Amino acid sequence: MMIIQLVFAGFMCCTSIFFFADHLGFTYFNRQGSYPFSITEQTYLLAKCQRMALLGHIGLVTGMILQLKPATGNTYKLQIPIDQFLIKWSLVVAIVAYSLNYIPSFIQFRYYLLPLATTAQALLLIRGLVYKKPFTAIYGGLLLGLHILGATLTGYKENLIIQFIMISFLAYPYFKRTVTWLFLPSLYMLLYVLPTLTTIIRVESWNGNKTSETARMEAYDTITDGRNQQLIFNNNWEFLTNRLSEINMFSLYVKYTPTQQPYYGVEILNNAMLALIPRALWSDKPNTEKVAMERVYQSRVINRLSTVSAKTRPVIDGYLSAGSMGVLISLLIYGILVQWLCNKAQALFGGYELGCIVVFNGLFQQLWRGNNWEFLINNLVYGFILMLILFHALKLTNLLKTDRT
Numbered sequence: 001m002m003i004i005q006l007v008f009a010g011f012m013c014c015t016s017i018f019f020f021a022d023h024l025g026f027t028y029f030n031r032q033g034s035y036p037f038s039i040t041e042q043t044y045l046l047a048k049c050q051r052m053a054l055l056g057h058i059g060l061v062t063g064m065i066l067q068l069k070p071a072t073g074n075t076y077k078l079q080i081p082i083d084q085f086l087i088k089w090s091l092v093v094a095i096v097a098y099s100l101n102y103i104p105s106f107i108q109f110r111y112y113l114l115p116l117a118t119t120a121q122a123l124l125l126i127r128g129l130v131y132k133k134p135f136t137a138i139y140g141g142l143l144l145g146l147h148i149l150g151a152t153l154t155g156y157k158e159n160l161i162i163q164f165i166m167i168s169f170l171a172y173p174y175f176k177r178t179v180t181w182l183f184l185p186s187l188y189m190l191l192y193v194l195p196t197l198t199t200i201i202r203v204e205s206w207n208g209n210k211t212s213e214t215a216r217m218e219a220y221d222t223i224t225d226g227r228n229q230q231l232i233f234n235n236n237w238e239f240l241t242n243r244l245s246e247i248n249m250f251s252l253y254v255k256y257t258p259t260q261q262p263y264y265g266v267e268i269l270n271n272a273m274l275a276l277i278p279r280a281l282w283s284d285k286p287n288t289e290k291v292a293m294e295r296v297y298q299s300r301v302i303n304r305l306s307t308v309s310a311k312t313r314p315v316i317d318g319y320l321s322a323g324s325m326g327v328l329i330s331l332l333i334y335g336i337l338v339q340w341l342c343n344k345a346q347a348l349f350g351g352y353e354l355g356c357i358v359v360f361n362g363l364f365q366q367l368w369r370g371n372n373w374e375f376l377i378n379n380l381v382y383g384f385i386l387m388l389i390l391f392h393a394l395k396l397t398n399l400l401k402t403d404r405t
Helices: 002-014 016-023 039-066 082-102 104-130 134-151 158-171 176-206 212-224 226-242 247-256 267-275 288-298 314-348 352-363 373-396
Strands: 076-078 400-402
Touching: 002 016, 002 039, 002 158, 016 039, 016 226, 016 247, 039 247, 039 314, 082 104, 082 134, 082 352, 104 134, 104 158, 104 352, 104 373, 134 158, 158 176, 176 212, 176 226, 212 226, 247 314, 267 288, 267 314, 267 373, 288 373, 314 352, 314 373, 352 373, 373 400
Parallel strands: none
Antiparallel strands: 076 400
């Protein structure tokens, strides 16, 4: 569960240092930031948002601590060696995940199963290296490499960053010195390349007529051309100040709520509950993305004519619902739920490696940094349902049995 704390703290608190530096006038290229209010008010709002993020982290950790207790009831044990199981599991789950592209009614489960497969592949890679099993390492590394290669075509940064974080966390207990020395330089290179890579892919393949492969090649040529250094710096600083950190958007929410936009009370929670209803049962169900974006427009974070998606995070939704008390209570519940789910996965799937590392981090990857309540509660409910389905499937095949030791 350390990964949730570190990612949450890093995303909500530490990454804002770049925006704050930009706010104070520092950039590594000549650019002046523009804000919708005075520099003094901006400083006050940034400080308030940082305090709110800290309050949210306190609630998260407190909730997790309240659930730090041994699992009660039956626990289960995997009946075959974990490497043997993961070799089959990672391939079968990946095939099922990609197959769901052709079954629209179940497409949302793809977004849970695919991380489940890649987490298993990453664990196979590390276990193969640690226990000197060449086939295991090559098998896991090859499947994971194919996934990462495919992720470079999507135009999204998050998937690649998540894989980097996952591999680093899995490797650290066994290769502390190597990971320590390589982590920061590798992270620097990743952040140097990704903003320009994804921007070019989006422009050329999303909005243009070029294939993703062609767009990726053009992005590679741009990154390796020394004449484009200023362009790369511009993309990087924009990413670090306004995309990696969401403190600027948070400050806008705090500025307009509750002075001009009243607190939402239980409205966001009600939206999240309605979003749980399958579209097969409610054909006229409102689009969840559009419902979530409505409060973004109402708080004047972005213009309605913009094509940018600017979804809120748990701390922001907590604040919009009931101010600082909403932040504390919602993140306290958040912490209780994530730790309970982790405990449950460990008890059902035979221990820490399969239960916590693979199943929990695979099915509930959104919980690392959170999402808006509509998508977050959807992940909690349907992720839990899928976890029970997988458990009973493994139990029926006798791969899991009650641990009576």
